[in-house]
Amino acid sequence: MAAELAEHAHPEHDREVFERTIFGFWMYLMSDCVLFGTLFATYAVLQDSLAGGPSGKELFNLPYALLETLILLTSSFTSGLAMLSAHKKNLLRTILYFAITFILGASFLTLEINEFSHMVQEGNSWQRSAFLSSYFTLVSTHGLHITVGLLWMTVMMAQVLVRGFLPETLKRLTCLCLFWHFLDIVWIFIFTFVYLMGVT
Amino acid sequence: MSESPLEGKSLGEGSFESYLFGFIASLLLTLTSFFLVSEQLLTTNFVDPLIIGLAVIQMVAQVVFFLHLGNESSPRWNLQLFLFMMMVVVIVVFGSIWIMNHLNYNTMPMERTMK
Numbered sequence: 001m002a003a004e005l006a007e008h009a010h011p012e013h014d015r016e017v018f019e020r021t022i023f024g025f026w027m028y029l030m031s032d033c034v035l036f037g038t039l040f041a042t043y044a045v046l047q048d049s050l051a052g053g054p055s056g057k058e059l060f061n062l063p064y065a066l067l068e069t070l071i072l073l074t075s076s077f078t079s080g081l082a083m084l085s086a087h088k089k090n091l092l093r094t095i096l097y098f099a100i101t102f103i104l105g106a107s108f109l110t111l112e113i114n115e116f117s118h119m120v121q122e123g124n125s126w127q128r129s130a131f132l133s134s135y136f137t138l139v140s141t142h143g144l145h146i147t148v149g150l151l152w153m154t155v156m157m158a159q160v161l162v163r164g165f166l167p168e169t170l171k172r173l174t175c176l177c178l179f180w181h182f183l184d185i186v187w188i189f190i191f192t193f194v195y196l197m198g199v200t
Numbered sequence: 201m202s203e204s205p206l207e208g209k210s211l212g213e214g215s216f217e218s219y220l221f222g223f224i225a226s227l228l229l230t231l232t233s234f235f236l237v238s239e240q241l242l243t244t245n246f247v248d249p250l251i252i253g254l255a256v257i258q259m260v261a262q263v264v265f266f267l268h269l270g271n272e273s274s275p276r277w278n279l280q281l282f283l284f285m286m287m288v289v290v291i292v293v294f295g296s297i298w299i300m301n302h303l304n305y306n307t308m309p310m311e312r313t314m315k
Contacts, residue, residue, distance in 0.1 A: 023281075038292055040293055045296055073226050077220075191233075192255040200248060
């Protein structure tokens with residue numbers, strides 16, 4: 001009787017814990033959104049304060065930014081596919097899709113760091129003008145999130161390999177995917193407001 | 201073990217079709233914005249509001265098809281939180297731009313405001 005009850009109650013309890021955790025994580029993501037909102041506002045206010053330095057028009061390479069955007073978008077898609085495979089408890093596909101997501105995320109980060117180092121080498125670092133300070137703050141905050149996401153992904157892949165698909169693991173994977181999709185949504189706005197509108 | 205406790209609808213749980221649809225929609229919207237700017241098809245006054253609009257549409261597409269925000273049952277706490285956050289962000293961003301533009305205008309040297 002007790003065992004029967006426990007078996008019955010367990011999935012519902014798990015479900016509740018799952019939804020509560022996701023809600024808590026969603027709350028974190030939304031507050032992170034406000035953080036990015038303030039950085040976007042700072043950028044919008046300071047983007048014309050060049051102090052004689054170069055403007056976005058001279059600095060930004062649109063096809064390069066498009067490549068970064070497409071890579072991040074694809075990684076957001078593959079992380080969704082990884083999540084679907086995880087729900088189906090397909091270990092091989094989950095690891096495969098997360099590996100693709102990781103490689104794409106790492107390529108995005110490499111491209112971004114490459115872009116930054118070129119700018120700094122040409123003397124256009126964050127110290128050059130208020131515009132560049134706000135640019136580097138906004139874009140590298142996003143890059144920092146991506147770095148953390150990649151670390152997290154490594155840990156989760158190890159967890160899936162060692163422990164399999166426990167309810168906790170699926171819960172954490174869901175949080176990770178929400179985080180990753182969220183970073184792609186933030187990047188849409190960086191691409192539009194910083195790169196595209198910086199060039200028009 | 202026949203049924204996963206995680207089945208049902210919540211944030212981040214969707215079908216393959218929804219991910220694929222979200223991916224294709226985002227891809228098209230990104231490329232449209234890019235070519236509008238790179239080919240200089242329109243004047244700046246037109247192109248800026250247009251690409252902002254496309255970015256907002258893409259955000260909604262990703263929120264619906266990647267995050268699956270619309271799937272939860274009421275009370276839709278996730279959705280309410282999202283809408284509240286959007287309101288805060290819009291106030292912070294547009295409020296800052298508005299205030300700082302006025303500040304710039306009002307603290308300009310006289311000869312430039314007199315034009």
